[in-house]
Amino acid sequence: DTEVTQTPKHLVMGMTNKKSLKCEQHMGHRAMYWYKQKAKKPPELMFVYSYEKLSINESVPSRFSPECPNSSLLNLHLHALQPEDSALYLCASSHLPETYEQYFGPGTRLTVT
């Protein structure tokens, strides 16, 4: 199984809502990532988890809260988002944190109203 799955595919939420994005991989990868991608722009790294511990936070606002319950799952909890947070949120995983290719999920298209 070389797939990274993400749910939901699409999400519309109001600025006062709380929602979560989910990501799962069963490749035994020990590094997992969250990226944000705006239209016609490259992905921007948000968080890196290495061996289930948060290793990199790219100065992401606290309204985004990552969680790694186990080595296969990665969540992104969303609260009090702004319309400018609307984007494609991509999850990825890699065998080890350093220097390896990353496998991406299909993304969650988030719209904040």
Place this chain on the structure above:
Amino acid sequence: SQQGEEDPQALSIQEGENATMNCSYKTSINNLQWYRQNSGRGLVHLILIRSNEREKHSGRLRVTLDTSKKSSSLLITASRAADTASYFCASSNDYKLSFGAGTTVTVRA
């Protein structure tokens, strides 16, 4: 975290022609990777070239790396309609990838 530039921003070619795109990055790297993204979907890894390598081939793909110029190029030979996508280079350093701005390639039938 966007680190580099890609050139050209967009490229339109006829099926069967070759497509070349270039990437520049700013800091030292462990490796340089190329990814493809189809229309707002997830990225697919194409090829990885290590910092001590100069050229690498994979099927119809050829990648070069010039660490002295901090640049890389991706050549897709004998393009097909299915190659229509956005292509991103990504430099790897400090346990994370930094993506270039991307090149949008359109292959006309």
